[in-house]
Amino acid sequence: MNLVFLGPPGAGKGTIASEAKNYFGIPHISTGDLFRSHIKGHTDLGKQVKVILAAGDLVPDSITIEMVKQRFLESDAQNGFILDGFPRTIAQADALSEMKALDAVVNFVLDRDQIVKRLSGRRVCKSTGKTYHIHYNPPKVEGIDDETGEPLIQREDDKPEAILNRLSVYEEQTEPLIAYYREKGLLVDIDASPAPEKVFAALIKTVQK
Numbered sequence: 001m002n003l004v005f006l007g008p009p010g011a012g013k014g015t016i017a018s019e020a021k022n023y024f025g026i027p028h029i030s031t032g033d034l035f036r037s038h039i040k041g042h043t044d045l046g047k048q049v050k051v052i053l054a055a056g057d058l059v060p061d062s063i064t065i066e067m068v069k070q071r072f073l074e075s076d077a078q079n080g081f082i083l084d085g086f087p088r089t090i091a092q093a094d095a096l097s098e099m100k101a102l103d104a105v106v107n108f109v110l111d112r113d114q115i116v117k118r119l120s121g122r123r124v125c126k127s128t129g130k131t132y133h134i135h136y137n138p139p140k141v142e143g144i145d146d147e148t149g150e151p152l153i154q155r156e157d158d159k160p161e162a163i164l165n166r167l168s169v170y171e172e173q174t175e176p177l178i179a180y181y182r183e184k185g186l187l188v189d190i191d192a193s194p195a196p197e198k199v200f201a202a203l204i205k206t207v208q209k
């Protein structure tokens with residue numbers, strides 16, 4: 001199963017992908033996670049993209065496409081994948097169509113107020129990447145990761161100014177992909193507003209159709 005998760009920042013793509021990868025037995029390939037792991041590892045790529053991510057801008061297409069190409073060469077990506085956060089521009093979508101055939105593009109639909117609430121309340125564990133929300137999915141002990149006991153952090157790009165920039169970048173550069181994939185007959189819309197279990201159940205039902 002070759003799936004793309006499309007949708008605005010904070011719509012819950014990563015949350016649902018972390019369940020769906022086990023259900024379908026395919027890897028969750030998040031370009032945001034790949035960039036963050038380069039930043040954490042202080043690689044050359046990480047140094048190049050750190051400021052771009054913090055501001056909520058897009059990394060240039062050439063860099064992003066090459067990173068995804070390399071990720072597709074790994075053995076776990078040979079029998080399917082969930083791509084989360086890629087493609088984000090028409091140029092990336094054109095490049096992807098030359099790399100892989102897709103089964104479906106799942107568009108997570110959520111209104112702006114909910115997006116801002118989800119992003120501003122998100123907290124993450126820096127070492128494992130596990131995601132929480134201060135209201136919707138709090139840790140057992142406030143501010144502490146359930147598994148590692150480490151303090152949770154707020155992503156640089158979840159601060160108010162970066163959130164607003166990410167939303168305009170999404171509207172200008174990524175939203176056109178909805179029409180792009182609808183025309184190809186690949187797009188399925190999912191209401192991302194209910195609780196994660198319900199969104200996940202809707203995803204399974206839709207994709208299995």
Ligand code: AP5
Nearest residue numbers: 009010011012013014015031032059085118122133136196
């Ligand atoms: P990336 O990491 O992909 O960020 P994003 O698309 O903005 O997505 P998010 O991770 O913010 O949101 P999500 O939809 O996964 O939501 P989540 O599940 O965490 O990209 C980061 C940056 O990397 C970009 O800005 C760019 O700079 C760069 N980049 C990445 N890909 C690129 C590309 N292709 N080209 C160029 N640059 C690229 O959920 C959010 C919160 O809501 C959490 O707290 C969660 O607990 C909560 N939540 C989730 N679902 C629910 C629910 N159903 N009900 C209540 N709360 C929920």
